[in-house]
Amino acid sequence: MRRALLISIPYLWLLVLFLIPFVIVFKISLSDAAIARPPYLPTLELSEGWASIKEFFAELDFENYTFLGEDPLYRLAYLSSLKIAVVSTVLTLLVGYPIAYGMARAAPEWRPTLLMLIILPFWTSFLIRVYAWKGILSTEGLLNQLLMGIGLVDAPLTILNTNTAVYIGIAYTYLPFMVLPIYSALEKMDDSLLEAAEDLGCSRLQAFWMVTMPLSRAGIFAGSFLVFIPALGEFVIPSLLGGSDTLMIGKVLYEEFFSNRDWPVASAVAVILLLILIVPIVLFQLNQQKQQEAGK
Amino acid sequence: MAQTVFAPWEDSQEKPLIEFVNVTKRFGDFTAIDNLSQKIYAREFFALLGPSGCGKTTMMRMLAGFETPSEGKILLAGQDIGAVPPNKRAVNMMFQSYALFPHLSVWDNIAFGLKREGMAKDKIAARVDEMLRLTRLEKFARRKPHQISGGQRQRVALARSLAKAPKLLLLDEPLGALDKKLRQETQFELMDIQESTGTTFVIVTHDQEEAMTVASRVAVMDHGRIVQVATPDVIYEAPNSVYVADFIGDVNLISGKASTRKAAPASQSKPAPQPAKPAEPTSPSPSDERRPQPNAMGEWLHDRVLEPVLGKRDPNTPAPIVEQVTAAEPQPVSAPPEIPAGGLAITWSPDHPPLIASNASETFGGADVVLALRPEKLNISTTKPDAPNVLRGKVIDIAYLGNISTYHVQLDNGTMVKAQIANTRRVSRRQITWEDEVWLSFTTTAGVVLEQGT
Numbered sequence: 150m151r152r153a154l155l156i157s158i159p160y161l162w163l164l165v166l167f168l169i170p171f172v173i174v175f176k177i178s179l180s181d182a183a184i185a186r187p188p189y190l191p192t193l194e195l196s197e198g199w200a201s202i203k204e205f206f207a208e209l210d211f212e213n214y215t216f217l218g219e220d221p222l223y224r225l226a227y228l229s230s231l232k233i234a235v236v237s238t239v240l241t242l243l244v245g246y247p248i249a250y251g252m253a254r255a256a257p258e259w260r261p262t263l264l265m266l267i268i269l270p271f272w273t274s275f276l277i278r279v280y281a282w283k284g285i286l287s288t289e290g291l292l293n294q295l296l297m298g299i300g301l302v303d304a305p306l307t308i309l310n311t312n313t314a315v316y317i318g319i320a321y322t323y324l325p326f327m328v329l330p331i332y333s334a335l336e337k338m339d340d341s342l343l344e345a346a347e348d349l350g351c352s353r354l355q356a357f358w359m360v361t362m363p364l365s366r367a368g369i370f371a372g373s374f375l376v377f378i379p380a381l382g383e384f385v386i387p388s389l390l391g392g393s394d395t396l397m398i399g400k401v402l403y404e405e406f407f408s409n410r411d412w413p414v415a416s417a418v419a420v421i422l423l424l425i426l427i428v429p430i431v432l433f434q435l436n437q438q439k440q441q442e443a444g445k
Numbered sequence: 446m447a448q449t450v451f452a453p454w455e456d457s458q459e460k461p462l463i464e465f466v467n468v469t470k471r472f473g474d475f476t477a478i479d480n481l482s483q484k485i486y487a488r489e490f491f492a493l494l495g496p497s498g499c500g501k502t503t504m505m506r507m508l509a510g511f512e513t514p515s516e517g518k519i520l521l522a523g524q525d526i527g528a529v530p531p532n533k534r535a536v537n538m539m540f541q542s543y544a545l546f547p548h549l550s551v552w553d554n555i556a557f558g559l560k561r562e563g564m565a566k567d568k569i570a571a572r573v574d575e576m577l578r579l580t581r582l583e584k585f586a587r588r589k590p591h592q593i594s595g596g597q598r599q600r601v602a603l604a605r606s607l608a609k610a611p612k613l614l615l616l617d618e619p620l621g622a623l624d625k626k627l628r629q630e631t632q633f634e635l636m637d638i639q640e641s642t643g644t645t646f647v648i649v650t651h652d653q654e655e656a657m658t659v660a661s662r663v664a665v666m667d668h669g670r671i672v673q674v675a676t677p678d679v680i681y682e683a684p685n686s687v688y689v690a691d692f693i694g695d696v697n698l699i700s701g702k703a704s705t706r707k708a709a710p711a712s713q714s715k716p717a718p719q720p721a722k723p724a725e726p727t728s729p730s731p732s733d734e735r736r737p738q739p740n741a742m743g744e745w746l747h748d749r750v751l752e753p754v755l756g757k758r759d760p761n762t763p764a765p766i767v768e769q770v771t772a773a774e775p776q777p778v779s780a781p782p783e784i785p786a787g788g789l790a791i792t793w794s795p796d797h798p799p800l801i802a803s804n805a806s807e808t809f810g811g812a813d814v815v816l817a818l819r820p821e822k823l824n825i826s827t828t829k830p831d832a833p834n835v836l837r838g839k840v841i842d843i844a845y846l847g848n849i850s851t852y853h854v855q856l857d858n859g860t861m862v863k864a865q866i867a868n869t870r871r872v873s874r875r876q877i878t879w880e881d882e883v884w885l886s887f888t889t890t891a892g893v894v895l896e897q898g899t
Contacts, residue, residue, distance in 0.1 A: 341540045341542050344511055344531070344538075345544035346546075347531045347532045348537055348538045349537065349557050349561060351532055363548045366548075
């Protein structure tokens with residue numbers, strides 16, 4: 150009884166704060182836009198009895214979804230979002246893995262400090278940190294001044310308001326989510342495994358590929374999903390750092406809701422985004438489960 | 446081992462497989478290995494034994510190539526291997542933690558080294574299967590390391606390190622993680638495998654029993670030096686220093702001052718050098734005719750139980766012989782009989798007679814020495830025995846270990862001495878229990894005389 154009560158808490162939480170809102174959003178996505186409050190039709194009128202409920206369901210349709218399929222804007226936005234999320238995830242991995250590796254190899258007394266430094270940026274506002282990148286990446290920004298100062302480039306590079314700036318922003322923002330799971334996988338690794346690999350004929354590099362990499366794979370998967378999933382629907386970073394041609398589904402969603410006030414289409418966009426995300430989320434869950442089993 | 450004694454170290458013509466030449470290894474200020482030279486021969490099972498921090502693991506890691514000597518060189522089959530990285534050495538190591546790759550199956554773990562060599566697939570399969578058979582792991586080939594038991598993991602580690610058929614196999618505390626019974630079984634398996642593969646094994650251990658069991662030679666190390674290298678029996682029976690005697694097995698150490706005893710056989714007529722020892726009139730003297738003599742218990746039984754029933758003892762029994770001998774040579778009665786002349790007398794306590802050690806070099810005369818006595822070489826009795834060395838004391842503690850019992854005896858001067866007796870009888874004829882007055886005795890060759898402070 151007590152156990153059932155305990156388990157019911159997270160389920161209740163999910164029901165109230167996830168499933169019910171999702172059903173509402175899904176219902177809106179099947180409605181039609183209207184100049185009204187709320188800005189869609191039909192609305193459910195329970196007071197008028199059974200016939201009205203029947204009528205309500207009859208008016209729901211998948212019109213908005215067909216519209217999303219017909220207008221290339223949305224398809225392009227989804228594809229572009231996927232591309233940006235993939236590129237940023239790979240970039241984060243390339244930056245994050247060496248950091249995690251260096252931390253795991255550092256002297257034990259240094260590790261808590263290094264871990265602290267990784268988490269430290271979270272103490273300032275996410276918005277301020279992304280905004281600060283504007284100052285770094287703009288044509289008169291710190292980066293361009295540095296590059297010109299050391300004579301690497303003659304004219305300032307245009308980085309801000311391009312996809313590159315978005316990649317940098319996402320990689321910077323989500324770096325800790327990549328570093329921490331990889332670090333925890335590497336830190337658990339027994340150093341004698343590398344010695345054993347060398348003893349059995351591996352060079353240092355081979356030992357890294359044959360032993361360190363496979364053993365940190367779970368961490369790489371976890372980190373990549375933790376970056377990829379939020380990056381796909383990212384809205385703030387592309388709108389602050391990206392240009393007018395940076396097409397991301399988060400931005401489209403925002404425009405539909407607030408500028409266009411077309412809630413049904415916006416809801417349809419959100420539902421499709423969620424369906425796309427279910428694949429990596431399920432993969433992530435499987436990975437976590439496998440890791441737990443291996444740990445036993 | 447069956448026919449000829451395996452002892453390549455005694456043959457000056459034999460080329461060593463490994464030779465440490467004046468090797469020193471420092472880690473910052475700390476000297477782990479101190480100017481060490483040692484030869485190890487092919488097919489040997491060589492044990493490095495010592496407390497933690499004595500440098501035994503450093504020696505092994507230098508052989509594997511994980512550390513390079515600060516000074517001196519290490520030769521493997523005559524070649525200096527100082528600059529050869531671990532992956533290019535014909536040396537494999539079995540790690541203390543086993544270091545099995547958790548993401549690979551047992552089969553793939555064993556095949557790991559062979560694959561790096563670029564061996565043909567079918568040859569790898571044949572070799573891995575052979576290793577699995579050798580270590581009796583055929584049934585577990587497909588399992589991952591976390592799905593098998595500790596003993597099986599230990600065997601996988603052994604199979605993996607043997608798979609490449611190395612010239613030299615290094616074993617770093619290989620049985621440390623196993624429970625005692627499994628450890629003992631595995632020790633014999635290791636010896637079998639070592640013999641059947643003909644590989645040279647170097648084992649690092651802090652468990653002296655393990656070293657004694659498996660090794661052909663044992664090197665006892667202390668502070669980066671090898672204190673003694675010898676076969677297990679020599680290490681045990683003839684340690685060269687107090688350190689070795691104390692490290693290997695149980696030992697009673699008695700410190701005293703040595704003085705040489707006269708070597709002349711004429712000394713028999715002289716009074717014995719233990720005036721403190723009271724004469725014992727009933728004690729029989731040595732005679733060529735070795736007849737059974739009743740001991741104290743026997744006498745007591747006879748006097749109290751048998752005499753009233755059977756009457757006086759038959760005059761033809763050994764009694765006349767005793768009379769005869771005592772009559773013929775009445776003087777040496779006070780002297781303990783079977784003391785060979787010569788050797789050393791060790792004065793160690795005013796409450797006890799000097800101890801006599803006939804097996805010691807006379808160069809110790811006048812020196813401060815330690816007499817190392819193994820507990821099993823001491824005899825314990827409730828009546829005063831006839832022995833060259835007798836110590837009186839009281840039983841304080843008895844450790845019953847099943848097959849043997851260790852008696853902790855406090856001597857008259859307060860020294861604690863351990864004596865070990867095999868429990869050959871279910872009910873001991875001489876029931877010795879706590880607080881009993883007992884006599885400890887030992888022969889003149891039971892102990893080993895060592896210089897003090899070694």
